[in-house]
Amino acid sequence: MGSAAVGAGLILPARLRAQEVLKVAGIHASPVENAWNSRLHKAMVDAAEEGVIEYVFSEGVSATDYPRAMREYADQGADLIVGEAYAVEREARQVAQDYPDTAFLMGSSGEEAGDNFGVFGTWNHEGAYLAGMLAAPLSETGVFGAVGAIPIPEVNMLINGFREGVNAVRPDAKHLVGFIGTFFDPPKAREAGLAQIDAGADILFGERIGTADAAKERGIKAVGSLIDYSDRYPDTVFANAMWYFRPLLDAAMEDVKAGNPTARNYTPYALMIHGGNDVTFVESMVKPESIGPMEERRAAIRAGDFEVPIDFSEPT
Numbered sequence: 001m002g003s004a005a006v007g008a009g010l011i012l013p014a015r016l017r018a019q020e021v022l023k024v025a026g027i028h029a030s031p032v033e034n035a036w037n038s039r040l041h042k043a044m045v046d047a048a049e050e051g052v053i054e055y056v057f058s059e060g061v062s063a064t065d066y067p068r069a070m071r072e073y074a075d076q077g078a079d080l081i082v083g084e085a086y087a088v089e090r091e092a093r094q095v096a097q098d099y100p101d102t103a104f105l106m107g108s109s110g111e112e113a114g115d116n117f118g119v120f121g122t123w124n125h126e127g128a129y130l131a132g133m134l135a136a137p138l139s140e141t142g143v144f145g146a147v148g149a150i151p152i153p154e155v156n157m158l159i160n161g162f163r164e165g166v167n168a169v170r171p172d173a174k175h176l177v178g179f180i181g182t183f184f185d186p187p188k189a190r191e192a193g194l195a196q197i198d199a200g201a202d203i204l205f206g207e208r209i210g211t212a213d214a215a216k217e218r219g220i221k222a223v224g225s226l227i228d229y230s231d232r233y234p235d236t237v238f239a240n241a242m243w244y245f246r247p248l249l250d251a252a253m254e255d256v257k258a259g260n261p262t263a264r265n266y267t268p269y270a271l272m273i274h275g276g277n278d279v280t281f282v283e284s285m286v287k288p289e290s291i292g293p294m295e296e297r298r299a300a301i302r303a304g305d306f307e308v309p310i311d312f313s314e315p316t
């Protein structure tokens with residue numbers, strides 16, 4: 001696959017090979033250790049280990065190589081191709097048109113297309129909101145920083161969700177926001193975090209990996225996103241806005257197996273009510289009095305009695 005690193009297919013027990021197992025290919029623009037890509041990768045690895053799919057993948061695929069990688073996996077007989085169309089929206093849709101018998105599930109800010117091009121966004125804004133509720137009373141300065149990648153809708157709504165959670169507890173809070181202009185550059189995220197700390201922030205929300213490094217360096221607290229950073233930063237990260245790709249993957253796989261069109265927006269499966277996102281936190285690192293109100297709000301979200309605002313506007 002050109003310059004991409006290709007993962008070998010996971011070997012399944014003979015008893016599982018006899019069953020109908022979908023062939024799924026993952027195409028990752030970043031290394032699979034990148035927080036966002038790791039969520040997709042883990043869901044597909046888990047599904048393969050359960051015998052639900054056969055999984056092959058490429059990582060570090062450039063935008064110029066991306067359409068070719070999609071075509072090669074389709075030619076190899078993949079039933080479902082999972083990836084990200086953010087940098088190749090037009091080209092990815094053209095590939096899907098050329099392979100009508102292959103299903104595509106692509107991270108995208110655009111709409112579904114044809115019969116086989118499904119899209120999804122990263123909605124862990126509910127977990128971010130709850131993390132914001134826990135963060136609010138921890139700040140001494142009342143200034144909260146957030147470091148994002150690029151101001152696309154999914155990134156914006158996540159930062160806005162954290163902000164709304166903070167404001168629900170602390171309406172007078174001040175917020176600083178910075179974007180690093182790329183999806184994977186930990187040193188840049190660290191630099192952006194340091195700049196916000198210099199401007200008075202004493203709590204950082206890390207939409208991008210690397211933000212917690214700045215918080216650790218300056219001895220302040222941080223919130224992680226997508227994955228659980230608590231073990232990596234035991235004295236720094238007190239909460240994480242988790243995202244789980246498996247509910248979206250399962251929904252797409254069900255459509256493929258049933259022969260249904262996959263030209264759908266699968267994003268709603270990322271909502272907490274479907275198990276697609278949540279908050280984790282270290283109880284000893286948060287204010288005891290903040291846990292009860294947060295848990296009440298979390299229960300209301302899960303029950304459908306409270307809706308975290310979806311705000312795609314660029315935070316300022």
